[in-house]
Amino acid sequence: MPRIVITDVRAICTAPDGIRLVVVKVETSEPGLYGLGCATFTQRPLAVVAAIEQYLKPFVVGRDPNDIEDIWQAAYVSSYWRNGPVLHNALSGIDMALWDIKGKLANMPLYQLFGGKCRQAAALYAHASGRDFQEVEEDARRYMEMGYRYVRCQVAVPGQSTYGARGDDTGREIWEPSVYCRLVPRLFDYLRSRLGEEVELLHDVHERVPPIQAVQLAKDLEPYRLFFLEDPFAPEDIEYFRILRQQAATPIAMGELFVNPSEYVPLIRDRLIDFIRVHISAIGGLSMARKLAAFCEFFGVRTAWHGPGDVSPVGHAANLHLDLACYNFGIQEQHVFGERTREVFPGCPEIRDGMLWPNDKPGLGVDIDEKLAARYPFPEHPLNGGWAPVRRLDGTVIRP
Incomplete structure (x- = not known):
């Protein structure tokens, strides 16, 4: 040959x-x-x-x-x-x-080359949000009726640009953390009392609060038994995980912004996080992600790969093949691709009953229609995709 x-x-x-x-x-x-x-x-x-x-x-x-x-x-x-x-x-x-x-x-299919299936499909968590507690509850119930057992819940802070919550119509990129830190425990008290114990609840801080307030938030959320609290600290503040671990038993997911092994290896080695949340392409691809998942297994850390809309269907398929083959799979982030994206990327993994299913074609199982892809160039944007700053009331830029 x-x-x-x-x-x-x-x-x-x-x-x-x-x-x-x-x-x-x-x-x-x-x-x-x-x-x-x-x-x-x-x-x-x-x-x-x-x-x-x-x-x-x-x-x-x-x-x-x-x-x-x-x-x-x-x-x-x-x-x-x-x-x-x-x-x-x-x-x-x-x-x-x-x-x-x-x-x-x-x-x-690639999962076979990784050792074969540990599970038939990957459980997903959906994104529920709203302008108030009732809207978040209604959105969460909608996903539960669709078969989801894991739901991330975010609520808008009135008058502020709140991460992950629909309903912000202020047009202002303003954020102050204290109101949010007092509001979120009340949200989960409300949700847990109404949704019961059968659903797993998640929340994303998105690094937007001072580290000591994130520690207090994790403590305040303990009674509501979250599946995980995501990104309580920015990568620059990871030493706070040692303090957090001593103060609260809320499970922690971290890693969306990690690119360097020196950022995530100590957190895993010292058992300071419970879920690894890296964006697989940001750490170098499948070769590195496979090694990271195996390393995590020895320290009781589960996978929860980053999977929003800014991971392509090819990237979601890569996530899924690892999800199927890794014993220490935890959860997969849900994104529902639009019809145009599914046409551009035939073979995109399917969502059924709150789970992501492979198509069992060789390799990643996803193809691309290049002629159709060319019909959808990058949209015009003043920063060409970059994030505009979110600021405190005094004008200070906050993370992220």
Whole structure:
């Protein structure tokens, strides 16, 4: 059999639902054999495209696509400086595509190459929100009736730009943490008394409060038995996890903004978090995520990969294949793709009864219609996808 080599690498930019997605296509010398990977860093997509096409493409063209680990390690150190989101997303696009090719060569869905299924499908958590407690309850009940057993609940803070809660119509990018920290425990007291004990409730702080207030919030939420409290601290404040662990037993999910192993390895090693929440493409792709999941298993940390709309259907499929194969799977974030996105990406994983199901095609199981993708260019935006600042009343920029 003739030796197969990588012949081309292309970054495909598309936004069928208005969210900037970057997908990498790695083509080979074998007719019809190619792989797809997710490189979506929606706040800096064009920087990722440049890294893929101007730096990593010439680095990998001519290589054997079977040599996934060697290609990853060599590309990782090729820039000397490493562990940044642009490099990692670019590297992820190629890495996932190589795993997709590997599955197609084996004629197996990727989870089989990871050791086979531990479960039939991945449980999802939905996003319920509202302008007040009653609206959040109604939204949560709607998801529960659809078969969801896990629901993240967020409520608007009147007059403020509240993360994750619909109903903010103030038009002001203003945020003050104290009202929020007093409001959230009351929300979960209300929800737990009305929704009962059968549903698992989650909440995302999104790093928006001073660390000591996040510690108090975790303590105040203990009576309501959350499935997890997400991102109580910014990555710059991770030493506070030691204090939090001594103060509260609320399960903690962390990692959405992590890119560097030195950020997450100590938290896992010292058992300071309960769920790892990384954006797989931001840590370098499937090769790194597989190692991270295995490391987490030895310390009782479960997976909860980042899975919003700014992860492409290719990235969601990668999440799912790990979810199916990893013993220490915890939960998967839900995103319902619009009809246009599903047309652009045939084979997108299916949601049924509050769970994400694979299609069992070889590799990642997702394809792309490039002609259709080209009909949905990135939308006009003054910051080209970047986040506008949210400020305190005195004008101070807050995280994130």
